[in-house]
Amino acid sequence: MAKAILNCTINGKQIEEYIDVRMSLADFLHNDEGLTSVKKGCEVGECGACTVLIDGETFDSCIYLAIWANGKSIRTLEGLEDREGHLSDIQQAFVDEGAVQCGFCTPGFIMSSVPIIESGKSYTRNEIRKLISGNFCRCTGYEKIIDAIEKTMQKRLDDKKA
Amino acid sequence: MFDFKEFYQPKDLAEALEMHAEHPEAVVLAGGSDVLIKIRGGREAGCDILNIYGLDELRGISMNQDGTLVILPLTSFSHVTRDPIIQKYVPTLGEAVDLVGGPQIRNIGTIGGNICNGVTSADSASTLKAYDAVLELSNAKGKRILPYADFNLGPGKVDLRPDELLTAIMIPKESYEHTYGHYIKYAMRRAMDIATLGCSVNVRLDKEKLHIDRMRIAFGVAAPTPIRAFSAEKVAYGRGFDETLLDDVAKAALDDVNPRSSWRASKEFRIHLIQELSKRALKRSIEKAGGNFNG
Numbered sequence A: 001m002a003k004a005i006l007n008c009t010i011n012g013k014q015i016e017e018y019i020d021v022r023m024s025l026a027d028f029l030h031n032d033e034g035l036t037s038v039k040k041g042c043e044v045g046e047c048g049a050c051t052v053l054i055d056g057e058t059f060d061s062c063i064y065l066a067i068w069a070n071g072k073s074i075r076t077l078e079g080l081e082d083r084e085g086h087l088s089d090i091q092q093a094f095v096d097e098g099a100v101q102c103g104f105c106t107p108g109f110i111m112s113s114v115p116i117i118e119s120g121k122s123y124t125r126n127e128i129r130k131l132i133s134g135n136f137c138r139c140t141g142y143e144k145i146i147d148a149i150e151k152t153m154q155k156r157l158d159d160k161k162a
Numbered sequence B: 001m002f003d004f005k006e007f008y009q010p011k012d013l014a015e016a017l018e019m020h021a022e023h024p025e026a027v028v029l030a031g032g033s034d035v036l037i038k039i040r041g042g043r044e045a046g047c048d049i050l051n052i053y054g055l056d057e058l059r060g061i062s063m064n065q066d067g068t069l070v071i072l073p074l075t076s077f078s079h080v081t082r083d084p085i086i087q088k089y090v091p092t093l094g095e096a097v098d099l100v101g102g103p104q105i106r107n108i109g110t111i112g113g114n115i116c117n118g119v120t121s122a123d124s125a126s127t128l129k130a131y132d133a134v135l136e137l138s139n140a141k142g143k144r145i146l147p148y149a150d151f152n153l154g155p156g157k158v159d160l161r162p163d164e165l166l167t168a169i170m171i172p173k174e175s176y177e178h179t180y181g182h183y184i185k186y187a188m189r190r191a192m193d194i195a196t197l198g199c200s201v202n203v204r205l206d207k208e209k210l211h212i213d214r215m216r217i218a219f220g221v222a223a224p225t226p227i228r229a230f231s232a233e234k235v236a237y238g239r240g241f242d243e244t245l246l247d248d249v250a251k252a253a254l255d256d257v258n259p260r261s262s263w264r265a266s267k268e269f270r271i272h273l274i275q276e277l278s279k280r281a282l283k284r285s286i287e288k289a290g291g292n293f294n295g
Helices: A025-032 A089-096 A106-118 A125-131 A143-161 B013-022 B035-041 B077-082 B084-089 B091-097 B103-108 B111-116 B125-130 B230-236 B243-253 B267-288
Strands: A003-010 A013-020 A051-054 A057-060 A073-075 B004-008 B027-029 B047-051 B061-063 B069-071 B134-139 B142-147 B152-154 B165-171 B180-186 B197-205 B212-220
Touching: A013 A025, A051 A106, A057 A106, A057 B103, A089 A106, A089 A143, A106 A125, A106 A143, A125 A143, B013 B047, B013 B134, B013 B165, B027 B035, B061 B084, B069 B084, B077 B084, B077 B091, B077 B103, B077 B111, B084 B091, B091 B125, B091 B180, B091 B197, B111 B125, B111 B165, B125 B180, B125 B197, B125 B212, B180 B267, B197 B267, B212 B230, B212 B243, B212 B267, B230 B243, B243 B267
Parallel strands: A003 A073, B004 B047, B027 B047
Antiparallel strands: A003 A013, A051 A057, A051 A073, B061 B069, B069 B165, B134 B142, B134 B165, B180 B197, B197 B212
8 A cells, every 4th residue: 555755843853754544543653653642433524522723623533544634733631741851731621621531522522612712812702612512522511611711711811912 | 545546647747648548447637525534434445546736737726918817727726716717707717616514625535536426416517517618628648628617517427538637727808807706505414514505696786786697507416417407597687676586596496406315415405405505505696796786
């Protein structure tokens, strides 16, 4: 089967790999790169557990061919911690607000939250709901997830003003 | 691993068209939110792939000198919605594709893939029909221009020859100028759902904003393919804005549609939706155009 060279940046690190063209980005990140935050849930682009950022936009990596990422910059949950392994503000907010129960959907939700909190814009709860509508959580009922995103968004906006 | 065999990877559009002529059986892969899922589900398993997703020359939205809006087929739904030209001249299209799936699907799904799939529920289809979009279809030898009105041949079947690719979607100036529209997607959920019924209406009012100068209406899931409802359009011409207009349009639309029962909804419910959504979308379009309803 055909193979191709994949050149891309993952969490700030430049990589070059020779990969099977049939591989999904989710498989590549999880299995080859050891980024186990990238979860395969439905594998058909419905649940959002495999959400990663590609050039700043959210994608379901399970239905994204790994070779499409050539020349692009990918971010996964692992890229949010600082060098010492401290959680980022949005991760900590998920813990503090009780937005995590079984945890399977959490990395995907947090990656969908990143463009929201990094946008510098203020979103209403309904707008946040729409922006995370591609992620499914079967435990929490969403309210606490929205709390965590809203609080982090607000804190960043306040810090910016100060 | 996705189960496909040969993988053709053109470096530009010219090479893609040559490869397509040489391998007409290869499935064209754009954003993949339908094709990759069909492969995984076994329906297209073992097929050959012509991978065009990386062809950036097929992305973007621009306006020609004559005012024709040109949407390149690999533009993602989210980029259509965010585009300043779309927001200014055909906001209805941006609003319609903002109802597809969820954010991740709108980032990967392409407007060209949406209409080339030929399914009746495509959220971009009814608005593109209602705006008399024109398609540019290319092969290695040249290109032809086809009204989108003539593109759908049947469920999942479009007038795309084996060696052709959709290379542009165009909306003529005459079609969007002084024109205001509204799209309603009716579905069971507010996200991650396929339309039970979709209705796109747009109107151009007379100078005094008292009568309808042109009304166009199209539906998704009201027939085996996305369709225009010309009987309803005729009824609206020259009329003022009141409840009888809405009733007459809704009733006339039934002459054009052919809904069926599916697991999503019964035929009877779809007939109800066709009438109700026609009324709501028309009323909203008139309001957006500055018309005073019951005024």
